[in-house]
Amino acid sequence: MQKRVGEQTIQLSVPVRIAATAAIAGPKEAEGPLAAYFDTTIEDALYGESSWEKAESKLVRDTITMAVKKAKLRMEDIDIMAAGDLLNQSTGTTFGVRALGRPFLGLYGACSTMGESLCVGAMLIDGGFARHVVCSASSHFCAAEKQFRFPLELGTQRPLTSTWTVTGDGAAVLSAEEVTGGAVCVTGMTIGKIVDMGIKDANNMGAAMAPAAADTILTHLHDTKREPTYYDEIVTGDLGYVGQELVCELLEREGISLPNYTDCGIRIFDREKQDTHAGGSGCACAALTFAGYYYQEMQKGTYKRILFIPTGALLSPTTTQQGETIPGIAHAVVIEMVR
């Protein structure tokens, strides 16, 4: 039953089908280059709720509900929900899934959560423990700024290395149903280690997470003996412009160049027109970009095979106040169009 390849990589025994995805995005994301890929965009960050936190929970609930419907399933068909977010005690997710009444595994991997949930979900299906798993990750710009940095009302100036937390939720329904007639599938994964190279600047998450992303990419290529060009695209979660450059630099030191590498934080916002500084971030950055853009483009045939690597910075305001450095983590998910 061993499905392990090399140090940290898992090759699933059969491709696990992504039966459907759903993406609900915030107002700023609706003005960005991926707008057309989202199922719904909301006009107001409050989404009809009385707080940003409640709005995030509603995003989670609605996105999961939509994904299940798009997969032509009933909520009762979902054996496990594996999901998380950035809010303290993951309440964006727990209050979002509360009414859905399905078995729940709460995950915390900061902005790597969509990667973690796809890894866990795909393994649980491949292992025969579930027939349908919903994976979800969410974030909300206003709730995240309030919790991690400053109240928005303060109008604090953001440094140029800072990224913009994406508002929204991306969800995917994984299914044990056999692949017939072509389907986007999870076929393997490399579960990441925590890497901390001593970055202390909580306004430079890209730099803090880049070493973890580089470590996971390197381990994945080593474990699988693949060249980077085995993939049509290698895409990290939310490193933005600063972090992406650092990944390239770190991998070049190891003699690896990535001609086919980009980052969801670069794809989701327009650099010139949207003034996010270093790009997008947050759990929803990778989740929305995958559930919206990549899933649809893979179905169209634009990409046959991608390596999707959501990245997380595992800090809290308390650890920063106590002078700690920022640990990073990144999980790589192999996603392929299987015919």
Added chain:
Amino acid sequence: MQKRVGEQTIQLSVPVRIAATAAIAGPKEAEGPLAAYFDTTIEDALYGESSWEKAESKLVRDTITMAVKKAKLRMEDIDIMAAGDLLNQSTGTTFGVRALGRPFLGLYGACSTMGESLCVGAMLIDGGFARHVVCSASSHFCAAEKQFRFPLELGTQRPLTSTWTVTGDGAAVLSAEEVTGGAVCVTGMTIGKIVDMGIKDANNMGAAMAPAAADTILTHLHDTKREPTYYDEIVTGDLGYVGQELVCELLEREGISLPNYTDCGIRIFDREKQDTHAGGSGCACAALTFAGYYYQEMQKGTYKRILFIPTGALLSPTTTQQGETIPGIAHAVVIEMVR
């Protein structure tokens, strides 16, 4: 490959061996009835660190390191660490495992985390995705009070329904090695749903979590068609005296009586001498009681088969401030001495 039984229950294809456990407990726990079962007790809640949060991380690191050593493994043998805690962004765990350099899946299930980690860990081993998994859950009284309620320095009076957050970490090493000569094993599990019966009092966690515990126990018995007495003991995670009574009441309404039922929050502190009010709570309550007391007593033959049901209250201070009720969750783990 289907291993599903009924609605929410999983029967593993082979028993997953708990190769070793380790338990490091705080000063108050060291004065309680389970003191002799802990590997180490710390004299000072700061554990030689400069903050309670850093102390919790050190507890995590030391306990996991000890568990791996007791399992006669090297840290490099650990394929996956599945762990979590109560601190914002789970930093008790992430900063604790940071230096251990192994693939990490962060979990958040509030005080149900030890149940969640044993479920995920056992499935990953049974599915062939890992040979050795470390499961861990931690909490720290001082850090939790500061974060969830009031600074300790304020000397706030605690209501009689409140429970005392346990300080410590309990860890278990799950192993794919074949069971020979008798071993304590995970053989199945019931993954819980979120249940919220409208309790709003954040000082009465027992009442908030009891409906989830009752729901999981009921579902487990129904799925497996077992009587409660199939188990030598049914033990919830941290409901304390108030919650335990409510579980009995809720199940009696369904025509089920539990003659063999107790709670880790009742076992870990002395009701008369330790003045905790409603008992113990926190991720470490279930984790320490299992890793210390139950694991050792099962090896001695006192219990052959237990149903271990860590319980979590999925609230945050923000949700309480915003007038929300408290969602609960509970995961049941079947633990048996297998010969």
